[in-house]
Each structure stands twice: as C-alpha cells, then as structure tokens.
Amino acid sequence: VLGPMINGWSIIQTVDGKSYNYINADGALLSTLWFAKAYAFTAEATLAYVDTGNVANSEERYALYLLQRTGEMKLWRHAPNMDDVVGCAAGVAMMTTGELVRLDAAHTALCQSDDVAVYADCGAVVARDRQSGKYGLFVNGEQQYDFAYDSIDPAPSDITWTAAGNGAYRVLTVTGMPYPLPLSHYFALEKNGAQEMVALSTASVYPLLLP
Numbered sequence: 001v002l003g004p005m006i007n008g009w010s011i012i013q014t015v016d017g018k019s020y021n022y023i024n025a026d027g028a029l030l031s032t033l034w035f036a037k038a039y040a041f042t043a044e045a046t047l048a049y050v051d052t053g054n055v056a057n058s059e060e061r062y063a064l065y066l067l068q069r070t071g072e073m074k075l076w077r078h079a080p081n082m083d084d085v086v087g088c089a090a091g092v093a094m095m096t097t098g099e100l101v102r103l104d105a106a107h108t109a110l111c112q113s114d115d116v117a118v119y120a121d122c123g124a125v126v127a128r129d130r131q132s133g134k135y136g137l138f139v140n141g142e143q144q145y146d147f148a149y150d151s152i153d154p155a156p157s158d159i160t161w162t163a164a165g166n167g168a169y170r171v172l173t174v175t176g177m178p179y180p181l182p183l184s185h186y187f188a189l190e191k192n193g194a195q196e197m198v199a200l201s202t203a204s205v206y207p208l209l210l211p
Contacts, residue, residue, distance in 0.1 A: 004209035007041040011211050030071050037082045042120050043091035045103035049082045087169040089118045091141030094169050102141045118171045121208050122185050122200040126152045155186040173208050180205035
C-alpha cells in the first residue's frame with residue numbers, strides 16, 4: 001500500500017499493515033530493513049522503529065532509528081516497546097516524558113512540554129514550556145521565538161487547519177483549500193496584551209497529505 005509522497009519519500013506498507021518502508025520516485029527503498037512503525041518525512045529527518053525479534057532481552061525488542069532524507073540511518077536506542085515516542089514531525093519528536101527533542105545527531109533536548117502543536121505545512125512547532133506555561137516557536141527544529149508568549153496561533157483567515165491527534169500532541173495541516181496553497185502562513189504571537197505577527201514560508205503549494 002503506497003502512501004502520499006512527502007519530501008521525496010512515500011511510506012509503503014504491507015497489506016497486513018504490520019511492516020513499513022520508504023520508497024522514492026525512482027522506486028528505490030530507503031532501507032533493506034522493514035520497520036514496525038514509521039513516521040513520514042515532514043522534514044529532513046524522521047524516526048522509525050525496527051522489530052529486532054529479540055525475545056531473549058525484552059528491553060531491546062525494538063530499535064529506534066534516526067533516518068535522513070539522504071537514506072542514512074543511525075540507531076538511536078533500543079526500547080521494550082514503541083510507545084516512548086508520542087509523535088514525530090517537522091524535525092522534532094515528542095517523547096512520553098514530555099521532552100521535546102530535535103532530530104539531530106545529538107538528539108538535542110529542546111524543552112519539557114505539555115502542549116505541542118505541529119503546523120506541518122510550514123514546519124512550525126508551537127510548544128508550551130511545562131515549567132513557565134509560556135509558548136515558544138520552532139521552525140524545522142530551530143527555535144525562532146523563546147518561551148515568552150502567552151499564546152501562538154495561526155492568524156484568523158479563511159484557512160482551515162485540521163488536527164490529527166488531540167491532547168498534548170497534535171499535527172495540523174491545511175485542508176479544504178484549492179491548489180495552489182499560499183506560499184506563507186501568518187501566526188499571531190501574544191505577550192502581555194500585545195500582539196505581533198510573523199509569516200512562515202510553506203514548503204510547497206501542494207496540499208500536504210499525511211498517512
């Protein structure tokens with residue numbers, strides 16, 4: 001079963017839905033390994049789990065890999081299950097501990113958060129710092145605005161953002177708009193009763209379809 005093409009890779013899965021891989025426009029697979037859980041390439045890097053089949057050591061049953069769009073794979077760590085990643089998009093991953101992690105070689109910790117909204121069309125991640133309760137803004141894994149804002153939301157417009165997931169982690173995409181989509185989206189950042197606007201560029205004028 002072939003999924004939508006995102007950033008040069010489509011997630012392909014077996015008919016039973018138990019194994020996944022990534023395939024490019026030339027029909028080449030990213031890996032000789034097949035994954036038990038895979039996240040789409042909404043940025044330059046993503047995550048995927050491999051079932052090692054290691055029943056002798058239940059703590060190492062699954063291997064979590066960091067994948068690059070170039071096809072490079074690096075083992076991050078082993079885990080007893082596939083539950084430690086809440087979600088992965090736009091160059092960051094949220095862990096069950098509430099830790100927000102940049103998908104780089106060092107797995108850089110960005111913050112502890114209890115509210116994360118990913119606006120996948122423009123690679124934006126709005127996160128609330130658990131300790132201060134303030135919001136910050138990341139774009140493609142890089143922090144653009146510090147945790148100093150009372151709220152950060154898309155500016156009111158005729159654009160509809162539809163969320164996948166709920167609770168502490170949500171991925172939102174633009175829906176219901178005809179091609180071509182806008183080249184940028186505006187966000188309103190509020191602090192101490194004052195508001196500022198920022199325009200974030202989109203990666204494509206085509207609708208982003210997530211698997």
